[in-house]
Amino acid sequence: MAHRPACGRENIFIQLKYIIMSIMARTIAAAAALLALVASAAAAGCVFENPRPEYNKEDLSSETWCTPREDLQGNRPPGLIYVNRPMLALGVSGIPTLLNAPLALTADDLKAAGVEVALMGVPADVSYARRGSSWGPRAIRNSGDWYPAGFTMPDQYSRVDANGWNLGQGLVIADYGDAPVNPTSWYRSVGSIRAFVREVVETGAIPLIVGGDHAIMYPDVAAVVDVYGKGNVSLVLFDAHYDATKVTFGGEYTQANSIMNLVKEGLVDGSNIIIVGTRSWAPADSDLEWIRGQGIKFYNMPTIDAYGWEQVSNWIIKDLQESSAENVYVTIDLDVFEHIYAPATGTPEPNGLTPKQMLNMVRRLAAETNMVGAEVAEINPLLEPASSVAGSPTTQLVNYLLRQMATGIKMRKDGLTEPWYINSTAIDGGQGQIPKDTKRQFDFST
Numbered sequence: 001m002a003h004r005p006a007c008g009r010e011n012i013f014i015q016l017k018y019i020i021m022s023i024m025a026r027t028i029a030a031a032a033a034l035l036a037l038v039a040s041a042a043a044a045g046c047v048f049e050n051p052r053p054e055y056n057k058e059d060l061s062s063e064t065w066c067t068p069r070e071d072l073q074g075n076r077p078p079g080l081i082y083v084n085r086p087m088l089a090l091g092v093s094g095i096p097t098l099l100n101a102p103l104a105l106t107a108d109d110l111k112a113a114g115v116e117v118a119l120m121g122v123p124a125d126v127s128y129a130r131r132g133s134s135w136g137p138r139a140i141r142n143s144g145d146w147y148p149a150g151f152t153m154p155d156q157y158s159r160v161d162a163n164g165w166n167l168g169q170g171l172v173i174a175d176y177g178d179a180p181v182n183p184t185s186w187y188r189s190v191g192s193i194r195a196f197v198r199e200v201v202e203t204g205a206i207p208l209i210v211g212g213d214h215a216i217m218y219p220d221v222a223a224v225v226d227v228y229g230k231g232n233v234s235l236v237l238f239d240a241h242y243d244a245t246k247v248t249f250g251g252e253y254t255q256a257n258s259i260m261n262l263v264k265e266g267l268v269d270g271s272n273i274i275i276v277g278t279r280s281w282a283p284a285d286s287d288l289e290w291i292r293g294q295g296i297k298f299y300n301m302p303t304i305d306a307y308g309w310e311q312v313s314n315w316i317i318k319d320l321q322e323s324s325a326e327n328v329y330v331t332i333d334l335d336v337f338e339h340i341y342a343p344a345t346g347t348p349e350p351n352g353l354t355p356k357q358m359l360n361m362v363r364r365l366a367a368e369t370n371m372v373g374a375e376v377a378e379i380n381p382l383l384e385p386a387s388s389v390a391g392s393p394t395t396q397l398v399n400y401l402l403r404q405m406a407t408g409i410k411m412r413k414d415g416l417t418e419p420w421y422i423n424s425t426a427i428d429g430g431q432g433q434i435p436k437d438t439k440r441q442f443d444f445s446t
């Protein structure tokens with residue numbers, strides 16, 4: 001029998017029935033999906049300490065950016081994931097990772113592999129200057145750092161090999177991927193970044209973080225303080241700017257006021273903060289008054305010019321060693337460098353520090369103080385186009401900073417913590433070709 005087409009009132013009832021069923025089905029599915037997201041979010045990475053009006057709870061994509069995939073847990077034995085097939089993969093080939101390190105995707109991976117250094121990115125853009133730093137971590141991965149992971153690569157000053165884990169030397173280093181950053185709201189990102197970094201610090205790994213603009217300082221430092229305790233972390237800031245301004249256009253957590261927030265919230269004591277390399281047309285007198293009032297140590301460029309970098313760098317190390325806080329966090333804004341050395345940065349200033357000064361310094365900080373974390377922020381590859389593809393002065397400098405930090409961490413592990421340690425074979429390869437009474441340009445012992 002031919003099917004009788006529905007018509008008239010009957011047709012309306014059938015349509016209504018389908019419309020009602022469809023609405024019910026969609027409502028149930030949406031509710032289930034939302035519940036699943038909320039449940040997994042609670043267990044995983046979404047932390048909203050400061051929800052803003054733009055947070056639309058009915059938007060099912062609103063928590064996807066911070067919710068780890070469920071299959072990351074329990075479907076494989078935890079440990080490092082080697083993403084490149086050859087034994088000796090150069091940076092230019094294969095799947096890019098930070099320092100060509102193997103990956104870890106969960107805290108269980110870090111724990112199972114005994115990861116000592118967890119490299120990670122925080123791809124955030126909050127700055128009110130030239131934006132693009134969110135591309136920083138990707139640019140460093142793409143930079144073609146040509147040193148393969150796992151093979152012997154001694155630092156030329158200390159002769160310490162932080163890289164050679166394939167040979168039973170070196171540190172266990174992993175790329176832990178990127179912190180969750182909400183593309184529409186920094187204020188929704190802050191809590192999740194803090195939780196992500198805290199998760200790493202809790203495993204005992206030292207996070208070495210690649211930014212992202214310098215607003216990442218607040219959640220990164222807060223996470224380290226969450227683990228080590230309020231007042232128990234010293235903070236050393238290398239920056240052309242002092243990052244404690246009251247002028248933030250109403251923003252609570254910006255790239256320009258992290259120092260102020262960390263002090264006001266009691267996370268870091270002012271007397272445990274050292275600011276190094278500032279030289280812009282600020283701080284104004286009132287801000288300088290605030291800095292003095294907190295007991296913040298301030299080695300600005302006039303101080304470095306007056307007393308010399310070697311002297312000032314010794315004072316910084318001494319300040320940290322004598323601090324009441326047991327732990328040290330190092331935050332580097334790339335604009336602390338003379339602009340020509342790090343052109344890919346958002347708020348450059350001339351008259352900065354040199355790679356030589358800073359590379360020696362970060363190795364010393366990691367070796368001679370109890371450095372429990374560090375970050376390099378304000379890498380903006382959009383300002384130096386080649387940097388996103390094949391490396392550049394800026395990206396190679398960042399790779400060097402990370403490698404010198406790792407070297408210092410390995411030196412400390414090996415007990416090489418004396419001031420300005422350099423290996424006896426570092427100068428002239430230990431051949432003794434330089435007469436013993438030749439005066440050194442710089443006496444490492446002072």
Ligand SMILES: [Mn+2]
Binds near residue numbers: 214239243255333
């Ligand atoms: Mn800064």
